[in-house]
Amino acid sequence: MIQSLIKSATAQAKIIFYVNLTFSFFVSIYAFNQMRKIESQIEEARIEKLKDDFGRAFENYFHPLQGIVSSFHLAHFNFKASDFRNAALSRGMFSNFEGAIGFGFIRRVPQDEIDGYIKRQAQERPQFKLNRIQDPNTSLADITAMKDLFVIELVEPLEKNREAVGLVVSDERNRREAAIEAMISGKPIVTMPIQLVQSKKIEPGFLLFLPVYETPEIPQSGAEREQQLVGWAYAPLLAKSIVKYLEAQNPSLKILDIREHDEERERQSEFFNEKDQDQKQRLGTHTIFAAGKKWVVTAAHRESDSWSSQDKSLVIFIVLSLFSALLYFYLYNFEQKNKFQSDLLLKTEQKVQEATDELKDQKAFLQKVIDNIPALVGYWDRDLKNKLANKAYFEFYNKKPEDIYGLHLSDLIGPLFIKNKIYFEKALEGELQTFERDIPTATGIKSTLATYIPDKVGHEVVGFFVLVFDVTELKALQEKEKEQQFLLYTKSRLSLLGEMAGGIAHEINNPLTIIKGKAAVMLKQLATMPDDESKHRLLTHLQSIDQTVDRISAIVKGMKSFSRDAEKDPKTIVKLKDIFSEVLNLTSEKIKEQEIRLSVEGEENCQEKINCNKVQIEQVLVNLMSNSIYEVDKLEDKWIKILIEKRQQNILIRVVDAGLGISPEAVEKLMIPFFTTKPTGHGTGLGLSICKGLVESHGGQFYYELYRGNTSFVVELPLYVGELS
Amino acid sequence: MGILEKKKFLVVDDEPLICEVLCDFLESEGGQVLSANCGQDALKILSNHSFDVLISDFRMPSGDGRSLVQNIPQEKRHGMLIYFCSGFNDLKQAEIESLGVKHLFAKPFQIQEILEKIKKDLEFATEQKTTEHHR
Numbered sequence: 001m002i003q004s005l006i007k008s009a010t011a012q013a014k015i016i017f018y019v020n021l022t023f024s025f026f027v028s029i030y031a032f033n034q035m036r037k038i039e040s041q042i043e044e045a046r047i048e049k050l051k052d053d054f055g056r057a058f059e060n061y062f063h064p065l066q067g068i069v070s071s072f073h074l075a076h077f078n079f080k081a082s083d084f085r086n087a088a089l090s091r092g093m094f095s096n097f098e099g100a101i102g103f104g105f106i107r108r109v110p111q112d113e114i115d116g117y118i119k120r121q122a123q124e125r126p127q128f129k130l131n132r133i134q135d136p137n138t139s140l141a142d143i144t145a146m147k148d149l150f151v152i153e154l155v156e157p158l159e160k161n162r163e164a165v166g167l168v169v170s171d172e173r174n175r176r177e178a179a180i181e182a183m184i185s186g187k188p189i190v191t192m193p194i195q196l197v198q199s200k201k202i203e204p205g206f207l208l209f210l211p212v213y214e215t216p217e218i219p220q221s222g223a224e225r226e227q228q229l230v231g232w233a234y235a236p237l238l239a240k241s242i243v244k245y246l247e248a249q250n251p252s253l254k255i256l257d258i259r260e261h262d263e264e265r266e267r268q269s270e271f272f273n274e275k276d277q278d279q280k281q282r283l284g285t286h287t288i289f290a291a292g293k294k295w296v297v298t299a300a301h302r303e304s305d306s307w308s309s310q311d312k313s314l315v316i317f318i319v320l321s322l323f324s325a326l327l328y329f330y331l332y333n334f335e336q337k338n339k340f341q342s343d344l345l346l347k348t349e350q351k352v353q354e355a356t357d358e359l360k361d362q363k364a365f366l367q368k369v370i371d372n373i374p375a376l377v378g379y380w381d382r383d384l385k386n387k388l389a390n391k392a393y394f395e396f397y398n399k400k401p402e403d404i405y406g407l408h409l410s411d412l413i414g415p416l417f418i419k420n421k422i423y424f425e426k427a428l429e430g431e432l433q434t435f436e437r438d439i440p441t442a443t444g445i446k447s448t449l450a451t452y453i454p455d456k457v458g459h460e461v462v463g464f465f466v467l468v469f470d471v472t473e474l475k476a477l478q479e480k481e482k483e484q485q486f487l488l489y490t491k492s493r494l495s496l497l498g499e500m501a502g503g504i505a506h507e508i509n510n511p512l513t514i515i516k517g518k519a520a521v522m523l524k525q526l527a528t529m530p531d532d533e534s535k536h537r538l539l540t541h542l543q544s545i546d547q548t549v550d551r552i553s554a555i556v557k558g559m560k561s562f563s564r565d566a567e568k569d570p571k572t573i574v575k576l577k578d579i580f581s582e583v584l585n586l587t588s589e590k591i592k593e594q595e596i597r598l599s600v601e602g603e604e605n606c607q608e609k610i611n612c613n614k615v616q617i618e619q620v621l622v623n624l625m626s627n628s629i630y631e632v633d634k635l636e637d638k639w640i641k642i643l644i645e646k647r648q649q650n651i652l653i654r655v656v657d658a659g660l661g662i663s664p665e666a667v668e669k670l671m672i673p674f675f676t677t678k679p680t681g682h683g684t685g686l687g688l689s690i691c692k693g694l695v696e697s698h699g700g701q702f703y704y705e706l707y708r709g710n711t712s713f714v715v716e717l718p719l720y721v722g723e724l725s
Numbered sequence: 726m727g728i729l730e731k732k733k734f735l736v737v738d739d740e741p742l743i744c745e746v747l748c749d750f751l752e753s754e755g756g757q758v759l760s761a762n763c764g765q766d767a768l769k770i771l772s773n774h775s776f777d778v779l780i781s782d783f784r785m786p787s788g789d790g791r792s793l794v795q796n797i798p799q800e801k802r803h804g805m806l807i808y809f810c811s812g813f814n815d816l817k818q819a820e821i822e823s824l825g826v827k828h829l830f831a832k833p834f835q836i837q838e839i840l841e842k843i844k845k846d847l848e849f850a851t852e853q854k855t856t857e858h859h860r
Contacts, residue, residue: 506812507812513740517743550833
C-alpha cells in the first residue's frame, strides 16, 4: 500500500520524501555523533569524577590522619591512649568517617627497643602486648632481619579495633611495604587489599598510612625521611566502604571491579569484584592512581532510565522520518487534491464536451434516421409551423429541410392545404388521422398514405407528427398482383378444364359426328333433287351446319390444348393457300357487310407448306380476323391487311387492322383465356389465349405487334421441309 | 359401279345415329352394311359372317375397339380392312399399325374422307390379290 502511494505521488512529493528521509538519516547520525561525543565527554567527566572520587575516597581520611599527625607533634609524640581517644572523639573520628573502622597511630620501634616500648605502653595499658601476624609472604628470617617493628600503638574507636592494638604490621608484607613506601615518599600510601584483623568476615580492606616525621615538615630526601620517621598515622579502611562511597558519589555508576595493580611485582589483587551478568554499558576499565597505588576500576552505567545515545538517535531518526512521512503525506494529499480538482475540472469539461458531442451525434443520427426513412417525416406545431422535416421533403416539395423549418404548412403544400385541412384540424384535436392522397410532384403524381400523429403534452396537443408513405409503387404492385392472381386462377381453372376436356371431347364429338353426318346425308340427297332456288338455299344451310360443326369441333380441340396431349392432334401437311382460302371464305360475308377493305400481301408465299392441324390454324386466323373486323367497325377508315412473310425456316402471317395499337396491359388481358372485350352475343371466338396455345403447340409463336402504328397480331409457324406424300 | 359395290361392311358404334349415317353412305355406294352397337355384338355377327371392311368406334362400353379387333377369329380377320373412329386421340400410330388397323378417323369425321380412304385401300387390296393370282 505504501509502495503504491509512493508510486502514485508526483515527483515532487517523492523527492521531498526521499530528501527528508536522507536528511533525517544524516541528522540522526549527526545527532548520534554529537550525543556520543557528549556521552563520552560525560563519560570522561564521570571517569574523571570517579578518579577524583576514588582519590578523594582516600583523601577523606587524610584530614583526620593529618590531625593525628599534628596532635602527635604537639604532644611531642607522647600521646596517652586516653588522650588519643578523647582527641579522636572530639574530632568526630568515631562517627564521621564512613568506611574507616578507626584511626590510629603506628610507631616504628627498633627491634632492640621493643621490650622497653612494651613496658612503657603497659604502664598505661597493662593489657598491651605485641600482636604478631603470620604472613606466608614474610619469613621468619625476614622478620629477624628487620631492624624495626611497626607497631599499632593507638587506635580508636577501641570497641571496633581491639584486635589491632599492638599489632605488628611490619610482620605482614603488604602493610610493611605500604608503610615503608609512605615513609620514603612522605605521602599517604595505602596497602593492597588485605584482610583486616578487625573484621570478622572475610572482606577486603586497606590500611592507609600517613607518615609522621620528627618535624612537621616532611624531610626532603628519602634518607632523611627514613631517619626522621617516628611512625604513621593510619586508618584501617573497609574496601566496600570505598565502593559505597564511590557509588554514593556517582549514583549513575556501578562499580564492578577494583583491583590494585602492583606493576613492580606484577601482583594484582582484587578486592572487589561483582560479576555483572549484563556486560553492556561498561564505562570501561580505568587506571587510577590514588593513595600511592595504581588501581584498576571497572565501572558500568547502572540500568538507567534515560536512553542511550543509540536509542536517542534512533528516536530522532524515527521522529524525523515520521515528520518527513507526514510532510510527504501532506504534500501528497495536497497534490492529490489539486490533481483531483484539476482532474475533476478536466473530467467535467470532458464530460460536457462528450455530452455536447453526443448530443450533436445524436442529433445528426436522428436526422440520418429520419432521412433514411422512406417516407416524409415531419413535425408541425399547433400554429402549423414546421419544426422538423426529413430529406424526403426535398423529393416531394423540392425544398431542403432547413428551408422548410419554420414555414407555415400552407406555404409548403399549397393547394393540398385545403384538401387536408380537415385532417390536421382533427389531429390538433388529438385524433390520429390516416388518409390517402395523390400528390403531384416533379416526377409525377405519387399515391401516398398519410398519417398525422398528434403530439400530446398532458392534455394539450402541441403539434402533430406527419408520416407520409409513397405507395404508388405499392399500389401498382397490388394491381399487378391482383391481375396475376386472377390469371393464375384462370389458368388453373383452365387446366382443370383441359383435364375435363378429354372426357367432354368424346362426349361432344359423337353428337357432332351425327350432326355432320346427317348434314352430309341430306346434302347427298339434295344432289338428286332438281336445281332450284330452294335447293340452293338448302345447300347453303346445310353448309352452314357443317361449318358450325367444324367450329364446335375446333373449340373442343382448342380446349384440349390446355390438357397435356395437345401434341397428339393429327397434323397434316397443308398448303397455306388452302388455309387462306378457307379463312377468307369464312369471313367474307362479314367483311362485305361491314365494308371493310381487305388486302393480302405476300401471296406468293402461299405456296409454302406447313405441317399442321388445318382446322386449328384456320380457326386461329379466323379468330384474328373476327377481332379485327369487330375493332375496325368503330373506326372511320376500315381496313384489314394480311401479310404473309417468309422468314428463314418460318412463315409469318400478320393480321393488321386499322386499329392504332393496344397497350401492353390490354394485350396481356386479351391473352387471358376466353377473355373478350366484345359484349355477349358477339361470339366468344377461341380467345387469343387458345390461339396462342394452338400456335405454340405447332412449335410456333403468337404475339401482338404494333405494325407501322397499327394493331397487328402475328402467327409464326415453322415451314414444312420435305415432300408432300 | 364403284369399288364399294357389293362389298360387305361391318359398322360398329355405340351411337346408332352414327351407324345410320355410315350405313346410308355405304349403301348408296352399293355396299352391304351390317351394324352393331358394341364389341360383343360385333363379335357375334362376325362369327356368322365375313366382311371386307370393319369400321369401329374406339371407345365403347362392353368391349372397345381394341378388344374387338384382338378377338376377331383369325379366319375372319384375313382380308378384312379395319378402320377406327375416335372422338379422342386414344392411340398412337404405332399401336394402330400393330393392331392391323388401317386408319383412325377423328370425330367428327368428314364422311367423304372416309369413303375415299376406303376406296383407295380396297383398290390397293384388289390389285394385290390380282398380282398374287398371277404369280
